[in-house]
Amino acid sequence: MNANQVRNMFNESGLSVSEWARLRGFSSGLVYQVLDGKRKCMRGQSHQIAVALGLKPGSSMNVEELNTKLEKISQEQKMVSL
Numbered sequence: 001m002n003a004n005q006v007r008n009m010f011n012e013s014g015l016s017v018s019e020w021a022r023l024r025g026f027s028s029g030l031v032y033q034v035l036d037g038k039r040k041c042m043r044g045q046s047h048q049i050a051v052a053l054g055l056k057p058g059s060s061m062n063v064e065e066l067n068t069k070l071e072k073i074s075q076e077q078k079m080v081s082l
Helices: 003-013 017-024 028-035 044-053 063-081
Strands: none
Touching (some): 003 028
């Protein structure tokens, strides 16, 4: 999906970008920057917005999920080195 398709979906649904952002806890300005291609969306909220809008594949995870995943990888690497 591209930004124009996402904008069309907003137009068809009657839901504004600002309302969507507010409902999900995002800054509406940042959502507009993502839609305008002014953000790379590599990490942080811009990445989370792009994933939530379907502009890029991936998943969003909170800090606890990331820490758990990194800890598991670290433990697996320790097991391999034994």
